[in-house]
Amino acid sequence: MRAAPDFIAGRDQVGRAFEYAQGVYAGPGLEPGADLEHPLAVAAIVDGAGFEDDAVAAALLHDIVEDSTTTSDDVAALFGPEIGGWVEVLTEDISIADYHARKDEHRRRVLAGGSVTASIYLADKLARTRALAAQGGAIDPDRLEHYWDTLELFAGRRPELPFLSELAAELPELSPAEGSG
Secondary structure (H helix, E strand, C coil): CCCCCHHHCCCHHHHHHHHHHHHHHHCCCCCCCCCCHHHHHHHHHHHHCCCCHHHHHHHHHCCHHHHCCCCHHHHHHHHCHHHHHHHHHCCCCCCCCCHHHHHHHHHHHHHHCCHHHHHHHHHHHHHHHHHHHHCCCEECHHHHHHHHHHHHHHHHHCCCCCCHHHHHHHHHHCEECCCCC
């Protein structure tokens, strides 16, 4: 097990979320490619913007339902209904088979969920953009389109949200992967 990053130290709810996520991401039944590094990056971004502990905890847990057998009810039982509700909003509806329709529904639901869910969602896109840029910047064209659509929708409807300017500045570092699409 890894040591908790500095931003987690001395914070009960955030520490509990870290320990829980660390156990889930170290266990069986994970989606391929799922690991704790991405949720930690998102939580660090959210923490760096000064969000309260519950939002940082939700950022640590934001992908846990998609990545594992954990449910949003499990999260609510362990961390309270507010964090459980945020995680539920941040979880894609996999019953929508079409990629573009699923992403569109999710973006709109996240925006309707309020400033915390919208901010975590943007921090997620920012963390993924940074990780992809560090690996050369190639990205699936549909995913790149989704990131730009997210930026456009959120900036148009909620321009006061954090992370929009960073995402706008860093998204151009990504380019469609050759042979994708």
